Amino acid sequence: MQHELKGERRMSQHSQHIRLVRTPVGVPTEADFAMGDSELADPAPGQVLVRVTALSLDPYLRSAMAGRHMSGTIQVGDVVRGEGLVKVLASAHPRMAVGQHWVALCGWRSHALLDDAVVQQARLVSDQIQPQTLALGGLGMPGLTAWAGFHRLAEVQARDTVLVSAATGPVGATFGQLARIAGCRVVGIAGGADKCAWVTGTAGFAACINHRSEDLRVAIQRECPKGVDVYFDNVGGDVLQAAVENLALKARVILCGLMAQYNGAPLPGPSPGWFIKARATVRGLVVYDHWDALPTMVAELSAHQRAGNMHFREDIAQGLASTPAAFERLMRGLNQGKALVVL
């Protein structure tokens, strides 16, 4: 696969990166990571040189650092894996052209040489996505996760009572807004009064439960007096347990994330008796199964966005060096919306 190199020729490109230097215990901290420098050569045939313009911080990375994620393990010594928004500087691959913006598995780097396998999995950023950083959030993988859960798994019906955990995260916020648009009563769960204010004030949920200040079971019963018809779970643990104790008959539960256990050991789930009692249907959701729907999702959600009917919140840190601290904030649940680093 010989391709002519297009773009600026240089002897080398200086790049900064962040490695994992020890396996985090509990919540990752800055000391678990270290910055370093390298010089990147011009792209060999099949490679692409990119500048990273934004990094996506995702809770599943914590699981990968513990060797417990299906996407593979991030080993001590590795540059941290992860998706970012990249701009093509020089390409020796037919799929990418100089100046284009893509979402790619670039890792925590300022610049990256993408190999063929990474290029093949990358996604061109649609012009419909404004601002472009939404390609990492509500109009990217998290948005697709929510879209697939809503359209393909949850069998949502108008007037359902829909409960969503991690309701300010890009998955939960998007799922809840889709349900609100479909005519459901949507109740969020989030950690903090400021988060809840956004969930009800901007995202338009009917209510939001602050799990840091309220008894979850009492609050769910108050806000979902007829029971929970659809529960979208990003958390597991106690939040999942409280939700399943309040399911309505024929409830649907979407299992999507495990925030409660990413920093520690796996937690058990609810006793099967709760699902039997509710005649519930419980489905596991993995976004990788739904890439085919990406263009459909972008078209649908961006149209809602332009109509002022769907809102995406971003929590943006500045500069590669701020990445570990921003990741720690995410894993403590202190982020307000999709966690990003803009470089």
Next chain:
Amino acid sequence: MQHELKGERRMSQHSQHIRLVRTPVGVPTEADFAMGDSELADPAPGQVLVRVTALSLDPYLRSAMAGRHMSGTIQVGDVVRGEGLVKVLASAHPRMAVGQHWVALCGWRSHALLDDAVVQQARLVSDQIQPQTLALGGLGMPGLTAWAGFHRLAEVQARDTVLVSAATGPVGATFGQLARIAGCRVVGIAGGADKCAWVTGTAGFAACINHRSEDLRVAIQRECPKGVDVYFDNVGGDVLQAAVENLALKARVILCGLMAQYNGAPLPGPSPGWFIKARATVRGLVVYDHWDALPTMVAELSAHQRAGNMHFREDIAQGLASTPAAFERLMRGLNQGKALVVL
């Protein structure tokens, strides 16, 4: 509602019954129950006098004795609730005629006066059901449970690998045989070599794992090398955990029974991560939702039975006095097939 009394008139009918005299701790024993006598009057209008010909022993009764079953609590002092096969001796209710055989909530009694509410819920025994005791087992509520799980929830496809726990019980054995007839590879789990011999030799499962002598995870991997496409759970606890660790992609799990916890406290379920990883669909099954299908189930399963393609196993104790001991055997998992007492 005045109805002429039909059947033998007598001054009274002597009856024996069994009461719960203390709340069982762990596995119920004979000392938790006591026999007593009573005299039953002629049926008042709306009542029916019956002779009980067989009692059904079901694990859910243990849960009801602990106050944890949706059918209601069996209190200390109550005659033990439970279904039986009854013959009408005298009727003052238009729904029942003298000489008919019904399945009714008669309780642990030799004779019973059924009130209108019990009469309304009773089910006439179809002539297709031979022997009649199968109206309490494979052609009754347990058979309907299996039928509904198979036809309405499990989305079974030919060549699926189907794993069934409590495989000699009337629910598991019936579900597994339906799957075998549909062309699946069916693997049972049962406690004991004698049980496993029946599961493979008579019920025709491809294999049976004896959980008392084998490591469940190792055995499931050996017998289900491509993973478990459908798991029918009557047990919960460790068996459920071992099964979900071996699910194939897009597996279906039917949650039906909780044998592992009927004698004790509720057990947690599997971490949601297992269901996410498998993109599983998990459904809670309660037979009460499926009474509409009873005639369809009886016609289908009795036809398989007459064709020699489906087998029902009964574990029959003799005489009302043997009921507590038979119930203890059931709750220890020592029964071989549907647990019954013939009076």
